[in-house]
Amino acid sequence: MNSMEPAHGGHGRPTLAEELRRATGRNPARCYQCGKCSAGCPMASETALRPHDVMRLVSQDRREELLAAESIWLCLTCETCVDRCPNECDPARTIDALREMASAEAPASVPRALAAFHRSFLDQVRLTGRLFELGLMAEYKLRSGALFADVTAAPGMVSRGKLGFVPHPIKGVKEVRRIFDACERANQEKP
Amino acid sequence: MALPAEKIEAFEPRITAFVCNWCTYTGADLAGTSRLQMDPNVRIIRLPCTGRIDPLFVIKAFERGADGVIVSGCHPADCHYTSGNYHARRRFAVFNEILGFLGVEPERLTFSWVSASEGQKWREVVNDATARARRLGPFDAFRALAGRSA
Amino acid sequence: MKVGYYPGCSLHGTSREFDESLRAVAEVLGVELAEIDDWSCCGATSAHATNHLLSVALPARNLALAESQGHAEVLAPCAACYNRLAGARHEIATDAALAARMPELIGRPFANTVAVRNVVEVLHGLLPTIRVRAGQPLAGIKVACYYGCLLVRPAEVCSFDDAEDPVTMEEVVSATGATPVAWDMRLECCGGALSVSRTRSVVRLGRAILNDARAAGADAIVVACPMCHSNLDFRQSAMVRRGEAAMPVLFLSELVGLAFGVAPDRLGLRRHFTSARSLLDRVQPPAAAREVR
C-alpha cells in the first residue's frame, strides 16, 4: 500500500472519517466524546443517535449504520452543537455531509417524509426559481402520502392571504436550472 | 538533464553535508554504531547548529566540486539552541529560490531534520541525496567557470 | 438610506406580514428597500441537507445579482435566508478554491463584496431614530425577545451579536418603549427545519418556549424569523393546553410599527393565526400627530 494515500479502514476505501474530513474541512477525530453537543441538542430526547454518537460512529467507521440511521435526518441544523463544541468539531456540518452521502449511496434509507419535503422544495425552486409554498405543500403531500396530516392549514392560509397565487417563473429561471445541473454534476464527479 | 544509464553507473557524486553537532551529527554517529551501511559519497562538515550555516557555504561547496549538498539539523522545536534551526529554515527557504537563479538544480540541495535518534533516517537522507545527484549527473557549471577564470 | 432588499420566498407567501410591516416601518425610518431584481430562492434547509455545493451556489447567485445592481449590503429579513446568504458569503470568503469555482458555477461574475444584514441588525443601527419616532403606545407591554438559532449561529458567520448572550433585539424593543423580559429559552431552537415533516417535535419544542415566555410574564413573543413565527403562531393551537392563555407572536417589525402608530392592518397583524387582540387592547391609542400617512 502506498503510504501517501489516505487512511483506509481495511476495506480498500478511505475511512468515513477521512471522507468527512475532506467534505467538511474538519477532522472528526478531534471529537473527544465530551457530550456537550448532545447536552444542548434540542432533538436529543427524540433521536436514537445524538450528535456525539454520530461522531463516535464516524470514528469507528460504521458507515452503513450511520447512513441508514433516521437520526441524521432529524437534525434541525440549529448549530448549537457547533457553537458549543469545545474542540472545534462541527457535528451539524458532519451530519449534513452524511445526509448527502446517504442520499447518494442509500436513497432508500432517507425517511420518506423528509425526502419528499426536500425533493418537493428543490423541484419548486428548479421549476420557478423561487419557492411557492402552496405548490410545495401540495407536492409534498402527494409524495409523502401524508395527504390529510395538515389539513387544517391550507384553508386558513388562503383566507389570511398567506399563500398567494401560483407565481410566474423568475426571468433568470434558466440560470437557476443551470446552477442545479452544475451542482449535481459536480457531486456525481466526486470520487 | 538525466544521464544515460551506463554513465550513471560510472559516476560517483561528491556530496557535502553541513550538519549540526547535537542532532544530525549524533544521528550519523548512531548510524555508525548501528552499522547501517550507506553510500560512501557524503562528507560531513560539523557545525554547532544549522543556525551557523551561511548559505554561502553551500555555494562554496558547489564551487569546490560538490555535486550535492545536505543541510541537516534538529527537528523544529528540538534545537539545542532553542531557535537556530528556525532561522536556518527561514534562510534556506529563501535560498532555495536563489539556487535556481544561480543555475543549480534545487534538487541538488537537501534540507532535512535528523535527530540524534534517527540513524536510520540519516541513512535514507544520505542514500537519497546520492541517488539524486547520481541521476542529475556531475555538477560542473562552477567548475567550468572556475577553469576559465583560473 | 438605501439598502438592497432580499425578501425571500416566505415574505412573499406565508410571512407576508413580515414584508408588509417591514416596508411600513422602513418608510417611517426613511429607509429605501431596493428589492434585488430577479432574486431566486436561497435553497434554505433543503439544499443544505442534500447538496452542499448547491446550498452555497444558490445564495451566491443572489449575492452576485446584488453586486451587479450596485448594492454594498443586502437586508435579508428572513432568518433562514440571512443564515444561508451570510453562511455562503463566509464560506466563499474563507475558501479560495470555492471562490474560484463560483463564477462558472452560477454563470455570473462574482467578487463576494456584498455584506449581508438581518433585520435586527439593521433596526439596531437605527436605534436613535426609533427612539425619536416611537411614541408611548407600548408603555407597560412586556415582550419576550426570541432569537432562535439561525439569527445568531454559527457565531463565526452571524457575528453581529454575541451568540450566547445577544442584546440587540432587546435594545430595539427597549427603544420602542416596550419592556423586554429576562427569560431562558430565547436561544433555543423551535424546530423550524422539521416544521412540516415532523410536527410532534415542533410542538414539543414550541411548547417549552411558550411556557417559559409566559412564566417570565411576557405579553407577547417577538421574533425575526418566518419559520419561528409560523411554528409559534400557526402551530400554537397544538402547543397550548386547555386553560392556557394564547401568546401573541409578533415580528419585530410589527412591534416597531405599532410603536410608530402604524395601523395594525397595515402591519398584517390580522394574518396571524394566534390572535394579537390581547396585545392590541393594551396598546395606547396612537396620538393623531403620530399617525403615519
Next chain:
Amino acid sequence: MARIGVFVCHCGENIGRTVDCARVAEELGKLPGVAHAIDYKYMCSDPGQALIKQAIAEKKLTGVVVAACSPHMHEKTFRRACGSAGLNPFLCEMANVREHCSWIHEDRDAATDKAVDLARFIVEKVKRNVPLETIRIPVTKRALVIGGGIAGIQAALDLADGGAEVILVEKEPSIGGHMSQLSETFPTLDCSQCILTPRMVEVYQHPNIKLMAYSEVAEVGGYIGNFDVKIRQKARYVDAANCNGCGACQKACIVRKVPSEFDEKLGKRTAIYVPFPQAVPNIPVIDRASCAYFKAKAKGVKKDACGKCKEACSKGAIDYEQADTFVTEKVGAIVVATGYTLYSIGKDQPEGLRGYGEYGYGTIPDVIDGLQFERLASASGPTAGKILRPSDGKEPKRIVFLQCVGSRDPAKGIEYCSKICCMYVAKHTMLYRHKVHDGQATVFYMDIRANGKGYDEFVRRAIEEDGARYVRGRVSRMYRDGETIKVQGFDTLSGEPVVIDADMVVLATAIRPQPGIEQLAQKLSASYDAHGFFNEAHPKLRPVETNTAGVYLAGACQAPRDIPDSVAMASAAAAKILGLFSKAELEREPTVAKVDAALCAGCFHCERVCPYGAITRIEVRDRKGNLVKIVAEVNPGVCQGCGTCQATCPSKSVELQGFTDEQIWSEINALLA
C-alpha cells in the same frame, strides 16, 4: 608555517578492517603543513596518547588531528593530552573515520578515500585554529526568588539552608500565595495553613533570607553568576520599621467594605489591612484606591481628610507621604516562582480567550470558582468554614461541580489540561459532604486524571464513601430558574440528557499564568509558550532550568502544578543553584561569538536572532569622547555558541570562535584534493 601532527587510529580492527590506516597516514603526510603523520592500533590508550605528547615535544607541533572515532567520544581525551604536553587544547581536533566511515562502508578503497578526505578537511581547519582560553566567570553567591507562594518559599528555604543568601520578592503584601487560601489539601486532607504558616515564619526569621514583600522586579541586567536586579518596593504607607502589628489601625479604619482579595471577594476587609491574620510580614498596607484619606486628597480636600488610622497608631508608623523606592541587588541566580491565576468565564477576556456565554458569562449568582469554594470551606474564611451560598447565605443542598471549564477547550482558547482540578474537585465533594451531611454533590467531568501517589484512591473515596455523583459529560448550558440553577448536561455513560437543579455551582476553571508574566520573561530573556507559561530548557532532562543560564523555574509559572510538584521543582531548582554556587568560578567552553567592533555596522540583526539575549549594544567613542557609533557586543557569559548571529551578520563582523568563517571555508576548500 603550520606544523600539524596527524594520528590515525585503527581502533583495534574497528577502523583498520575497512580503512587502510597506513595509507591514510601516508597521504596526509604529503599535505603541506603536515609535519608528522602516523597510524597506531589504539590512539586513546596510554601508549597512544604518549605518542601524541612525544610528537608535540619533538616535532614542535602547532596543531594535532586525530583521525579516529567521533569527537563526542574522545575529543576531551585528546585535548587533555595535548594540554598536558603544553599545546593549547583547542588546537586539537578529531576526524571521525569510525562512526562516519569504517562502520558504515564495506568497500575498502572507497572508505579509505573518504577517511583521507575527512582527515584532510580537519587538517585544513586546524591550520587556522587559534589558541583559546576557557572562559571563567565569577559567581555571586546570592539568589533571587521571584514569588512567595509555596514554590518560592520552598526554594528560598532550601537555598538559605544550603548556605546561600536569598532575596525573596513577593508582589502581594504577604507571602503565602494561593496555598494560604486553601482549606485542606489533597490527597491527605491536611489543613493547608497548618502546614504552610510555619514555613512562612521560617522564611521571615531565617538569617540568610531577605524578604521583600509588596515588591516587584523592575529590571534585570547581567548574566549567570552576575545579575543586577532592580526591585521596586511599593509604598505601604506604613513604616515597617516602626509597626508592631498591633492592628489598631485596622480597627480604626472607617472603610470596612472593600471586597477581600484573600477571600476571593466573598468577604470584606478595611482600606488599611493585612490580607489575613497569619500574614508574613504582619505589617498592614493602605489600599490607596479605597482609602478615605487618599480619596479626599484626590478630590482636593485640604484638611479634615480621614486620618483615623494615623490617630490610632501609637507607634506613629502611618506615613501617607511614603513613596515607592527602588533597590538594586546583585545575585548569581534567579528562581521564577510566580505561580498561577484562574481563568474566569466572564465576557471580557484577554486576547485569544473567550468566555462562557452558555454559562451566563459569570452573571448567574451562586456560580463560583474553585478558589472561592476553598474560602467557603476554610475555617478562617468569610463563613468560618460553613458552606453557604454567597447570594442569600442559605446552605446549598445540591452542588454541581464542573470540571474542565476553560481547560481542554480550544474553542475558548485553552487546549491544555489544568492538571489539578480533578483532584481538588474530588476534595471539594468530600469537604462538602463532611460539612453538609444531607447535601448531594454532582460532578460533570470528561476524564479523571488522578495520576499521583494516593490520588486515584482519593477520588475513589469521594465516590465510594462520600457519595459524590460523577457524570461523564460536559455541560452545555446553565441558567437561572428562580432560586435554582438549571444545569443542562449529558451523561455519556448512560446515554441520556440530564438537567440537574443546583443551589450552587462550582466551576473548576483553568489554571493560567499570572498576568504580566510576558513582561517578566522578557526582562529575564527567558522564553514562554503560547499561553504565557515559562518554557523549561528541556522537557525531560532540564525541567527546572530556562534557556537563559542562571534562571530557574519552580511551580505553576511553568505549567499547571499541584503542591507536591511545585515543592519538588523548587527543591530541584535550589539544588541546581547550590551546585552552581559550589564553585568560585564558572568554567565555559570558549566556543562563543565575538564582535569585531571596527567592522560592525550596528544593524543588530544578531540581536534579533540571538536565542539567549547575549547581544548588548555598546557605544564607540573617539578620543574626544564623541559618539562614533553604536555596535553589538557579545556577552560571553550568556552566549551558548550556536553561531546564528554569524550566519546572519551582513557585515561578517561577528565570529564564532572555533568555527570561524575562515575555518569552515578552509574545510570546504579542501573538498577538491
